[in-house]
Amino acid sequence: MSKGNITGWKDVFSFTLKQNAKNKVLRVTTLILLIIAVAAVPVIMAFGESDDSTKDAFTVDVIYVADTTGSLMPGIQEIFGTDDRFANTTFLEANDADKIVDQLKNESSSDKKEMLMKIEYTEGAYTLTFTYGENTGLSRLTLEDIGDYINENFRKVIVSSYDLTPEAMELINKPVISRVENVSSLQKAEDTSGELTQREYNVSITFIMICIFLLAFGGEAIASSIVTEKSSKVIELLMTSIKPMAIVIGKVFAALVVILTQFTVVILGFLGSSIITNSIKSGEFVGFRIPSEISDMFTDILGTTEGIWYKLIIILVLIALGFVFFGVIAALAGATISKMDELAEGVKIYSMILVISAYICMAILMAGNIGSGAGGIVNAVLVIPFTSIFLLPGYLLLGKASVGTALIAILIQAAAIILLFKFVSNVYEYLIYHKGSPVKIKQIISISKQNSKTKKKGADRDE
Amino acid sequence: MSLQVKNLTKKYGENTVVDKLSFNMGEPGVYALLGRNGAGKTTTIRIILGMLAHDGGEVLWNDKFLDPLTANVGYLAEERGLYPKYTLMDQMIYFAKLKKISDTEAKKRIKYWAEKLEVEEYLYPTTSATKAKSVKAKNGKPIKSRTADQLSKGNQQKIQLMASLISDPELIILDEPLSGLDPVNSDLFKKIIRECIAKEKYIIMSSHQMPTIEEFCSDITILNRGQAIVQGNLNEIKKGYGRVNMFVKSDQDIKPYIEEMNLNVLEETPAGYHIKVNGEEQATKFLTRLVEAKINVVKFELREPSLHEIFVEKVGANE
Numbered sequence A: 001m002s003k004g005n006i007t008g009w010k011d012v013f014s015f016t017l018k019q020n021a022k023n024k025v026l027r028v029t030t031l032i033l034l035i036i037a038v039a040a041v042p043v044i045m046a047f048g049e050s051d052d053s054t055k056d057a058f059t060v061d062v063i064y065v066a067d068t069t070g071s072l073m074p075g076i077q078e079i080f081g082t083d084d085r086f087a088n089t090t091f092l093e094a095n096d097a098d099k100i101v102d103q104l105k106n107e108s109s110s111d112k113k114e115m116l117m118k119i120e121y122t123e124g125a126y127t128l129t130f131t132y133g134e135n136t137g138l139s140r141l142t143l144e145d146i147g148d149y150i151n152e153n154f155r156k157v158i159v160s161s162y163d164l165t166p167e168a169m170e171l172i173n174k175p176v177i178s179r180v181e182n183v184s185s186l187q188k189a190e191d192t193s194g195e196l197t198q199r200e201y202n203v204s205i206t207f208i209m210i211c212i213f214l215l216a217f218g219g220e221a222i223a224s225s226i227v228t229e230k231s232s233k234v235i236e237l238l239m240t241s242i243k244p245m246a247i248v249i250g251k252v253f254a255a256l257v258v259i260l261t262q263f264t265v266v267i268l269g270f271l272g273s274s275i276i277t278n279s280i281k282s283g284e285f286v287g288f289r290i291p292s293e294i295s296d297m298f299t300d301i302l303g304t305t306e307g308i309w310y311k312l313i314i315i316l317v318l319i320a321l322g323f324v325f326f327g328v329i330a331a332l333a334g335a336t337i338s339k340m341d342e343l344a345e346g347v348k349i350y351s352m353i354l355v356i357s358a359y360i361c362m363a364i365l366m367a368g369n370i371g372s373g374a375g376g377i378v379n380a381v382l383v384i385p386f387t388s389i390f391l392l393p394g395y396l397l398l399g400k401a402s403v404g405t406a407l408i409a410i411l412i413q414a415a416a417i418i419l420l421f422k423f424v425s426n427v428y429e430y431l432i433y434h435k436g437s438p439v440k441i442k443q444i445i446s447i448s449k450q451n452s453k454t455k456k457k458g459a460d461r462d463e
Numbered sequence B: 001m002s003l004q005v006k007n008l009t010k011k012y013g014e015n016t017v018v019d020k021l022s023f024n025m026g027e028p029g030v031y032a033l034l035g036r037n038g039a040g041k042t043t044t045i046r047i048i049l050g051m052l053a054h055d056g057g058e059v060l061w062n063d064k065f066l067d068p069l070t071a072n073v074g075y076l077a078e079e080r081g082l083y084p085k086y087t088l089m090d091q092m093i094y095f096a097k098l099k100k101i102s103d104t105e106a107k108k109r110i111k112y113w114a115e116k117l118e119v120e121e122y123l124y125p126t127t128s129a130t131k132a133k134s135v136k137a138k139n140g141k142p143i144k145s146r147t148a149d150q151l152s153k154g155n156q157q158k159i160q161l162m163a164s165l166i167s168d169p170e171l172i173i174l175d176e177p178l179s180g181l182d183p184v185n186s187d188l189f190k191k192i193i194r195e196c197i198a199k200e201k202y203i204i205m206s207s208h209q210m211p212t213i214e215e216f217c218s219d220i221t222i223l224n225r226g227q228a229i230v231q232g233n234l235n236e237i238k239k240g241y242g243r244v245n246m247f248v249k250s251d252q253d254i255k256p257y258i259e260e261m262n263l264n265v266l267e268e269t270p271a272g273y274h275i276k277v278n279g280e281e282q283a284t285k286f287l288t289r290l291v292e293a294k295i296n297v298v299k300f301e302l303r304e305p306s307l308h309e310i311f312v313e314k315v316g317a318n319e
Helices: A009-022 A024-047 A073-079 A097-106 A140-161 A166-172 A198-231 A244-282 A292-304 A308-335 A340-346 A348-369 A376-383 A385-397 A403-430 A441-462 B041-048 B088-098 B103-116 B153-165 B183-198 B210-216 B234-241 B255-260 B280-292 B307-318
Strands: A062-067 A090-093 A114-122 A125-132 A176-182 B003-012 B015-025 B029-035 B056-061 B073-076 B171-175 B202-206 B219-224 B227-233 B245-250 B264-269 B272-276 B297-303
Touching: A009 A024, A009 A244, A009 B088, A024 A244, A062 A073, A062 A097, A073 A090, A073 A140, A097 A114, A097 A125, A114 A140, A125 A140, A140 A198, A198 A244, A198 A308, A198 A340, A198 A348, A198 A385, A244 A308, A244 A403, A308 A340, A308 A348, A308 A385, A308 A403, A340 A348, A348 A376, A348 A385, A376 A385, A376 A403, A385 A403, A403 A441, B003 B041, B015 B029, B015 B041, B015 B056, B015 B219, B015 B227, B029 B041, B029 B183, B029 B210, B029 B307, B041 B171, B041 B202, B073 B153, B088 B103, B088 B153, B103 B153, B153 B171, B153 B183, B183 B202, B183 B210, B202 B210, B210 B307, B219 B234, B219 B307, B227 B234, B227 B307, B234 B307, B245 B280, B255 B280, B280 B297
Parallel strands: A062 A090, A062 A114, A125 A176, B029 B202, B029 B219, B073 B171, B171 B202
Antiparallel strands: A114 A125, B003 B015, B003 B056, B219 B227, B245 B272, B245 B297, B264 B272
């Protein structure tokens, strides 16, 4: 990608961004989305009360509780000992956690389903470590579910164990971290089995849905932005100052910024609404409370994963590249049409690619959720540019994909984006004077080849 | 400075739309590209500007390959285009920015051209151009620069001309600049073209309006199906034809004398006879015959063929 080809993309970017910001339709759409986000919180709160009592009891016989704080055992007995979900479970105090670990290691009978819950208070947070033995008939998924449930209700244990003094209230509000360990390794091993707990599955699916929404909305905006120059015939004037690639790059990035800004506004509206709704509900001002699904996931990771910040940076890079990748595909859709009327037809292929990619990822998540995993396919899906944006950020965060895999995916993604930009610019340039119906995929490929050949011939001639 | 177009060739499959076209502009002035619709004028212009890949030949500007991104080129395209929903001021500043002109300088130039082209009211809808967007109208709402879709076709064309000249280009390419303009705006455009000529700009112009070409252009190429069928200095081309167009008007019947001398009548109208002669000698003989016959000659004119006549003759002959 020579510098001359992209010179001026910043001017295109700032102009497009400025015009988008002035666009009334966009402003109204953002406002509507903001209203929906703000209104959603009280509605969800009103109808979203879950009832765990209807669920089945956990299939664990004994939970040994090693409480290093020395104060929470009575609360555990009071809260969980009487809970229907632990109807088949006995909570036993364990003074020596290591002894229990050895016991679980040597356990050979699968009839006795035992586990250890270790409670620690370190670095301003409660950490709950759930340890199981593979021979006890318990699975990782079962422990994840138990861990989630205990985590969700752990504040009740604290309330029950302490007097409600200001200090106690402060302790109550400290984060609770839970993690699962296997006695075979006795370390927080990276789980690459592909199996997902219900919570992991929910979060991953939600992430995919948000991505689809943003990419579908953003894709159409990019395609429409790309076709504007051709439909208004202003392209010929622009071409005396700038190369097609710079136009494509400037427009793709401007549209992405608009979409992400819109999304941020919606999220901020949601957060603001949460604070206000919670404050009204409790009768006093309360800060923002992250939904438990998300907070649990983060506290899990913060408690079990080292180097979370660079992982988060990698995740942001992955998401950004994924958006750019799909943005360039949307630009290709825009490049193949010449009139605004044909926009819907032009973005059909883009929508198809988007939906198929997302469905593949959803299928893998479903397989993981039912505990079967998806084997080697997952590794491929994680690094393929079409699917990596949907799956890899979540997998990396959950410790189900390695940083190495993420770096490979980033490299592949970056290379694909550069090639795609070149390809789209070729098609865009070649079809500047195209006035017919939208071009088909076969034609697009042959056009790009032909344009590259002609350019090469021209370059040879000029030399 | 010079512009050299050498053996330019463009093919679409088996169809050659520009065939080894060459011409030079060694001095400032206006070079005309003429031809019927589909003759290859716009394709040639697009190739010169590097917008269209070509199959052969080269375009040199100051002996180097012409790159519109580095050379200062202004272009008024045949297919006029502006963003319909963006304000004219925003668009002008954007076009200027793409040409590496600072905001301040761009605003100065926009003002200059807005006055010249009489479009101030659309760019600066208030009486005071300097207040522009900040001034409030009577209803309290700020008045904004107009959008392109609020303008008539003629005014849009003026804005487009402004966009092509905003960088003060050395090489200006005008594709059908006067088409669709009313006589007043047409004169306005001509005035600006004259100014550009006075500033020693290199201008390539394509037009179907032959009188306009004759008014401005020193050199021409007439294209037919991608090939140059007439090329060179317009005056030289005309001289080459000689003064063979004779026009005679009389209040008496001169038809018998025309037949007597076996002259080639091109057109007979109530205003007179338009006759093609071999040269000045034949014309003088005919006039002498009329005078001898005591015919009252109201108008007698012997002139070179007009560009229009050359065009029709050459293009017609090649059809």
